Amino acid sequence: MKLYLRLVSALIKGVEPNDKEKKRNKIFYVVMSVIAAFGIMLPMAFFVGVIIYTVTSALTQTGTQENGVEMFLHLIAAFSFIFGLNVFFSVFYFSGDIENLLPLPLRPYQIIASKFTAAMISESVMECIVIIAALTGYILGGNMPLYSWLISIIGTLTMPILPLIYCGIICMVVMYFTRFIRNKDTVNKITGVFTFLVIAGIVYLIAQSGFDSQKLINALSTPDNAILRVMNIIFPTVPLLVNSMETQGIFNILIYFGVNIVAAAVFMLVAQAIYFPGVAGIGQGMSHRSSSNTIQKMRQHSPCTSYLKKELRILFRTPAYFTNCVMINFLIPVFVCLAYVVHKQTNFLESFVYGIHSGNEETVLIFMLGISAVSVLVTALNCIASSGITREGKHFSFIKYIPLDYTAQLNVKAAVSIIISGSGMIISVIAACILLNTGFKFTVFCCLLSLISVTFATYLGIYMDSVNPKLIWEDELNALRGNYNIFFNMAIAIVTEAVICAGSYLLFKFTPAGSILIIIILFVALMLLTTISYLLCCRKATKNIGTL
């Protein structure tokens, strides 16, 4: 047990920012934490809590009050499972610490158990906030006593275990049976693509339901809901926990613990049996290709072009970056088309299309604000910019010893983000405009708006990363996950964009200014913000790099 705890503590230290990084900018961390807490976490928790409270209150009349929270927890478990797959492939098989752990006299299950725990702790913070919010909504909606609060705390801390154990077992089985495939990166990339296809599928299914709250309540008020029945078999800990809160009996909570313990035991048995054969030879994934021709193919380019190509190659070839930073951009157009197909016949879309065609000022403004908001959100979410310096990791010194000034290097890093995020967004905007039949000029204008929003979020991201980049990480996924800078950048970008969008809409609603004037103001505000973030990047970020 002592060994296990020591290993977990050592592995967590490898993921979290080290003390030196924390001390370097204490005020920065405090300010950003406050913005993230009040800008993202608390509103999100409040939103979840209110929804579950409302659904539980509504379902109490039919005696099926647990169905709402159960469905929500199943959804969280499903997402945790889907995102966990990618994480555990990386943590179990591709992290840099494997080469140090394998030669130690440790049993496979000891390595896996400690890696699993460390990864679960660093991955589940947001999930725990959402779970506690949902359970709070459920307790308040169902008017439950103190005992339920106690169970909810246990549930919050232990609910992420089962879905992640499923991920762990699937990773080990896949790697065991694909151990003869020499290029392990391919396995990693395929699982990444699979993950996003599953997400697209879930989004499609949710979109198909039409977000009709009455339909949802009706479905959940059915005592024998078919989806819930299936989900209860897949994640049995969810109904056990909820029933335990509902009935206040000890039996359900004991079975809840029992299921988790059995799952953990099976997980460790699988690890003991198949982890080492799967992990062996991971380092020699690729063979040498003889190509005497490569030298003759060399050609001179400008330093910035070459630097840009290097950045793009690394993003596209590193599985963790490809799945987390690149792929998301090209799924947005798919989501746009899916959303259109699903809602084609609904009144909402018909009235929206009519609003755009007839030049309804409010509809046009909402469409524009939506484009700007999604552009900023996607650019912050894909973290190409906000991990631009972090991705250099241990070879950060390269930035400093090459004869290329920092401003040029940062601008190239920004260009990479603008190219990738901008391409995804422009395809999405064009797709949306074609589907809504908006006309050429309007489409060009929307593309410009999207590009400006992407540029603003990009330079903001680069600046945020320069303040305190996470340069010590074991594998590429760790550079992105557990990286507070990315989260803080997201918080700042979301809060700023929310202020701009809300401000624009309120101006439209409560002043005589027409939509054209508001859109001009929106454009000017975004240009101004882009200029400020660009200047921050060129002046402050270059200075920050110099002092690192």
Added chain:
Amino acid sequence: MIKIENVTKTYNKTVRALDNISFSVDGGEIVGFIGPNGSGKTTTMKILTGIIKPDSGKVIINGFNIKDDPIKAKQSIGYIADNPDIFLRLKGSEFLELIGDIYKVPTDVRRKRTEGLAEKFGLTEALGSPMISYSHGMRQKIMVIAALVHKPPVWILDEPMIGLDPKSAFELKQLMREHTKEGNAVFFSTHVLEVAEKLCDRVVIIKNGHILYNGTLDELEKQNKNESLENIFLELTEK
């Protein structure tokens, strides 16, 4: 060609890594930089290449002050860092192309130099493969080629022999000699005293951020008669 004057560097306001050190490396010289672990060798190398800023003092590379004219100073340097695990997702040829572009090496010149160096270090066949598939030694070799492909007048090499097979180490030593014969400067750190003994015109010995000795090995041996270089080094650094 390398001049470091009164340089001081303190980490976290407590650890004094370098304490007012000064030395120079002239054209035509190979100077070895030796000292125990944690003595300040890598810090010195990083200050020379502009990776970290000194608290005080001046660094001149090929006539350019690294603080005032960093791009021109860096353009004159060929640097091998202490860790060759860099941009492993790139192919060897792509990495060399990046370096060639950054140092603005014309196409025909870079092809010729890359071909010659790759052949010398037995890396021609591997250039088309991603560096992640390379062994530690191969990665070190590609770093050596990258540092030399733009033919810089000043070589600053941090433990360049580590990981190299005997043939490649021999080739690198030959290259260092040829380079200095052309009037250029080589400054490298090493823990292998035999390498310093056979290769260097002069050595700089550092301990706890202080320069303990700066001169030729012959002079050092004359001052400490009948003692091996190993014993002299141990006596100096364990005082």
